[in-house]
Amino acid sequence: MHILESANIFTLMVEARKLASIAFADIAGYTAMMQADERKALLVLDTFREVLESEMALYEGEIVQFFGDGCLLSFDSALEGLHVATSLQNRFLAQGVPVRIGMHLGDVLYKNNNAFGDGVNIASRIESLGIPGAVLISKTLYDQVKNKTEFTLQSLGAFQFKNVADKMEVFAVANDGFTVPRPDQMRGKLETPQAPQLGIEEQKDWERYQLLEILDAVDAGTCVVILGNHAFSRPNASGEGEIFLPEILRQELHKLTGSPAAGELADFYSATQALTNRPGGQHKLMHLADIRWEALGPKQRERFQRISEIPFDLILSTYPFDLVHQAYDAQGIDHQSQFYSFQSEAVEPEPFDAAHPLIYNLFGSKQHKESMVMSLDKLYQFFFAVLGARPLPKLIQDKVQQATQLVFLGFSFDDWYMKLLLRVLKVHEKDISYAHPPGPGGMREDNQVFYESNFKVTFLDRQIDTFVAELHKLCQDQGMLRRPKVEANSVYPALRSLVAKYRLEDAMDQLDNLLVQHNLDARLLRELGDHYRSYRLIKDDELYQRSTAEDLEPRWQALCTNLLSLIDQVEAKHSA
Amino acid sequence: MTTPRSRYPGLRPFDPEEEQRFFGRSEEIAAVCRLLDLDKLIVLHGPSGMGKSSLINAGILPALSNLRRWDIPFYIVKVRFTNYDPSLARIRHQQLASNPDPELVKDPVDRFIEACLGPKHSWPEVLPLSKPSFWLTAKQVVEDQGIHPLRLVFVLDQFEELFTYPEERVNEFALQLGELYHQVMPEAIHRGLARKQILDAETPDATPSPRVAALLEQLDTPLEVKMLISMRSDKLHYLERLKPYLPEMMLNSYELRSFDREQAKRAIVEPANLEGPGFLSPPFEISEPVMDEIIDFLEDKLTRSIEPVQLQIICQHLEQQMTAKARKKSK
Numbered sequence: 001m002h003i004l005e006s007a008n009i010f011t012l013m014v015e016a017r018k019l020a021s022i023a024f025a026d027i028a029g030y031t032a033m034m035q036a037d038e039r040k041a042l043l044v045l046d047t048f049r050e051v052l053e054s055e056m057a058l059y060e061g062e063i064v065q066f067f068g069d070g071c072l073l074s075f076d077s078a079l080e081g082l083h084v085a086t087s088l089q090n091r092f093l094a095q096g097v098p099v100r101i102g103m104h105l106g107d108v109l110y111k112n113n114n115a116f117g118d119g120v121n122i123a124s125r126i127e128s129l130g131i132p133g134a135v136l137i138s139k140t141l142y143d144q145v146k147n148k149t150e151f152t153l154q155s156l157g158a159f160q161f162k163n164v165a166d167k168m169e170v171f172a173v174a175n176d177g178f179t180v181p182r183p184d185q186m187r188g189k190l191e192t193p194q195a196p197q198l199g200i201e202e203q204k205d206w207e208r209y210q211l212l213e214i215l216d217a218v219d220a221g222t223c224v225v226i227l228g229n230h231a232f233s234r235p236n237a238s239g240e241g242e243i244f245l246p247e248i249l250r251q252e253l254h255k256l257t258g259s260p261a262a263g264e265l266a267d268f269y270s271a272t273q274a275l276t277n278r279p280g281g282q283h284k285l286m287h288l289a290d291i292r293w294e295a296l297g298p299k300q301r302e303r304f305q306r307i308s309e310i311p312f313d314l315i316l317s318t319y320p321f322d323l324v325h326q327a328y329d330a331q332g333i334d335h336q337s338q339f340y341s342f343q344s345e346a347v348e349p350e351p352f353d354a355a356h357p358l359i360y361n362l363f364g365s366k367q368h369k370e371s372m373v374m375s376l377d378k379l380y381q382f383f384f385a386v387l388g389a390r391p392l393p394k395l396i397q398d399k400v401q402q403a404t405q406l407v408f409l410g411f412s413f414d415d416w417y418m419k420l421l422l423r424v425l426k427v428h429e430k431d432i433s434y435a436h437p438p439g440p441g442g443m444r445e446d447n448q449v450f451y452e453s454n455f456k457v458t459f460l461d462r463q464i465d466t467f468v469a470e471l472h473k474l475c476q477d478q479g480m481l482r483r484p485k486v487e488a489n490s491v492y493p494a495l496r497s498l499v500a501k502y503r504l505e506d507a508m509d510q511l512d513n514l515l516v517q518h519n520l521d522a523r524l525l526r527e528l529g530d531h532y533r534s535y536r537l538i539k540d541d542e543l544y545q546r547s548t549a550e551d552l553e554p555r556w557q558a559l560c561t562n563l564l565s566l567i568d569q570v571e572a573k574h575s576a
Numbered sequence: 577m578t579t580p581r582s583r584y585p586g587l588r589p590f591d592p593e594e595e596q597r598f599f600g601r602s603e604e605i606a607a608v609c610r611l612l613d614l615d616k617l618i619v620l621h622g623p624s625g626m627g628k629s630s631l632i633n634a635g636i637l638p639a640l641s642n643l644r645r646w647d648i649p650f651y652i653v654k655v656r657f658t659n660y661d662p663s664l665a666r667i668r669h670q671q672l673a674s675n676p677d678p679e680l681v682k683d684p685v686d687r688f689i690e691a692c693l694g695p696k697h698s699w700p701e702v703l704p705l706s707k708p709s710f711w712l713t714a715k716q717v718v719e720d721q722g723i724h725p726l727r728l729v730f731v732l733d734q735f736e737e738l739f740t741y742p743e744e745r746v747n748e749f750a751l752q753l754g755e756l757y758h759q760v761m762p763e764a765i766h767r768g769l770a771r772k773q774i775l776d777a778e779t780p781d782a783t784p785s786p787r788v789a790a791l792l793e794q795l796d797t798p799l800e801v802k803m804l805i806s807m808r809s810d811k812l813h814y815l816e817r818l819k820p821y822l823p824e825m826m827l828n829s830y831e832l833r834s835f836d837r838e839q840a841k842r843a844i845v846e847p848a849n850l851e852g853p854g855f856l857s858p859p860f861e862i863s864e865p866v867m868d869e870i871i872d873f874l875e876d877k878l879t880r881s882i883e884p885v886q887l888q889i890i891c892q893h894l895e896q897q898m899t900a901k902a903r904k905k906s907k
Contacts, residue, residue: 343755344754344763344821346823368766370758370761512706525771525774529706529771536707540683543745
């Protein structure tokens with residue numbers, strides 16, 4: 001999984017237990033190959049699979065799983081495994097398929113046709129160190145096969161792999177025809193201190209590789225974006241720069257208390273709580289925090305326009321206002337907008353996909369003030385509910401579980417509740433890597449240790465707008481960008497159709513929304529109030545069978561007629 | 577107490593005035609009260625005839641007030657649900673076609689509000705709402721009592737009967753109960769306030785009644801609510817239907833079980849010994865062998881338990897015999 005912090009990224013991957021020798025094989029640079037020549041790339045992928053399947057049929061081994069351009073193999077015997085790996089690499093070399101193979105002998109947990117555990121992780125780390133034509137093995141596997149004369153094995157040195165406690169020596173098969181990587185060719189999933197040792201160009205390559213992985217996930221519908229409060233900003237007073245939401249609130253708090261420290265020390269929700277506790281603070285907070293689409297500058301608009309065009313199918317947001325929804329609307333992009341509420345009726349969203357994405361506000365919605373999480377008190381209530389009796393909707397839980405990439409945009413990972421939020425999303429069960437935030441906003445060391453030991457996270461170094469722009473460009477190159485849906489204002493026809501379907505309560509509720517939202521007319525509102533009352537009276541008689549169906553029918557008809565006439569009046573008023 | 581009553585109520589549940597003659601349930605009373613101290617919503621359940629209503633009326637509610645366990649004043653609202661049989665209701669309505677009886681079927685939402693505010697309640701006067709609101713009703717109760725803060729204890733007895741009503745109203749009831757449980761001002765009230773603003777703008781000079789003005793002023797403060805729900809164990813699965821609205825419903829429950837021999841003994845002996853006016857019979861004693869015989873007769877040989885309702889019936893009969901005997905003697 002990849003996570004992107006306030007201004008920045010991450011990466012994440014996703015029962016009989018036994019000791020097995022595990023091999024990872026994948027096509028090097030496959031995503032770039034796809035971009036350059038899709039047809040050729042698909043042919044290469046076909047060859048890769050054919051070779052694997054035909055070769056594995058000859059040996060005592062198992063293809064555990066194919067995933068995209070890679071494959072996970074498992075063998076009971078270390079020697080047999082190495083035989084197969086070298087034989088496979090020989091055939092890949094002969095057919096011109098650029099494959100890297102990494103192997104390890106370790107504990108493996110098999111569950112649901114999948115393999116997990118340290119053995120798998122280390123094999124993957126070793127494979128990531130390789131280059132096309134190489135077969136790399138761990139010291140553990142080396143110890144099992146070192147006395148066999150048919151293999152020439154050459155040490156590449158010891159490496160500190162990410163999330164692996166001790167350094168581990170890695171060997172390369174150096175038989176004729178096999179490639180042995182030079183030290184400067186070896187990158188891969190190493191512990192972060194190793195990363196800066198890469199040259200600027202290589203670092204860029206690596207980050208580009210991570211972006212391509214995210215692109216693949218977006219394409220496959222396995223990427224979920226989570227937006228935090230640091231993703232929302234408006235132009236500052238001078239109009240030249242921009243000011244992000246937490247800073248807006250901090251400044252306000254500073255103005256009210258006169259103490260600069262109060263603003264700096266507080267995390268977002270402590271600051272909002274402090275604001276809420278002051279007389280008139282609640283109102284002020286709502287006013288300040290509600291950044292409207294109309295108030296955005298070109299820079300912020302571009303950020304959300306791009307996000308809306310990248311075909312994410314699920315956007316989770318901790319910002320309880322409508323900005324993302326407005327951005328999608330402004331772009332004319334079809335979507336549904338839902339929110340979590342820790343105290344009202346649990347609502348399952350409709351199924352969603354790239355063509356009909358879901359924007360889900362985790363922290364409630366302005367439309368339902370009771371649901372908004374904008375203070376510490378509410379934050380506690382949220383976590384209490386979501387980790388207790390009211391979990392997130394099943395569709396969302398499933399999506400996050402199946403995601404291979406979680407992209408966090410606009411979070412400060414130093415905020416205490418991030419740990420809980422990751423748990424709510426159940427990412428604690430996944431292997432995450434993520435990118436380091438730049439500048440003084442960087443993470444505290446103890447937090448970094450916490451995330452790395454509990455969530456296996458590594459940060460990438462990216463500003464939110466840079467990241468969004470790059471991913472947007474990649475999608476554009478692939479022709480993946482979303483096209484706006486052109487549709488006329490459909491509110492009133494939809495209302496009439498609700499009436500026609502006898503969904504009168506829904507129609508009245510939506511009409512009420514319109515009237516209140518646009519502050520249209522007291523007379524119309526009163527009329528609607530009368531309709532609500534007659535609805536209840538007729539409904540009572542129907543539910544408790546006080547009247548026969550024949551007697552009820554004309555009363556229902558009359559109510560429908562009245563409602564349709566009210567809809568006409570509201571539409572006329574609205575368009576005026 | 578005006579008319580003298582039996583020491584044992586027999587088939588009907590104990591009522592709150594009979595606290596003094598309610599015995600054998602001290603542990604259960606303490607346990608339920610403790611749960612109520614700790615949590616907002618408790619489901620008390622047990623088979624039919626286990627004495628749930630008696631426990632509430634003559635045990636829990638008096639215990640709450642006597643012990644002064646809470647540091648804030650409280651007010652109890654009791655709602656007892658009754659069965660709704662649609663076919664019966666239809667027939668009665670046909671019989672009363674010229675003059676239908678609105679009391680015949682008491683919609684559960686109306687019943688709740690009536691229990692709070694009395695029969696002459698009117699929900700739209702305070703705020704223009706599209707539906708009745710328990711939350712606003714509760715606010716009205718607090719305002720009517722004139723005590724701030726005031727904790728409201730809602731006791732919903734025979735809750736299983738709620739589910740005999742049309743599903744639509746059960747769902748509405750659940751939604752309203754959920755809003756009440758969460759104490760914070762629900763969205764419906766926010767919307768009502770927004771509507772009110774628009775309507776008020778039309779008549780800027782109109783002043784609301786003092787009662788409404790006072791209520792509106794208190795609207796922002798959260799409610800203090802406890803709920804005790806009592807229902808039959810064999811109908812517990814109905815609670816599943818409330819889950820979308822109030823999943824917290826399933827968090828805390830207490831099972832009321834039948835008497836063991838010791839409890840049964842207390843429930844038989846103690847009321848008989850009570851002195852004072854208000855009883856149909858003079859105080860009397862029950863000898864050990866008679867007691868053992870009664871208990872042996874009542875005891876389920878398999879589970880070694882005694883059903884409270886059977887015990888009450890037997891004891892009431894016993895008391896009647898004693899009274900007759902005393903009367904004969906005096907003659």
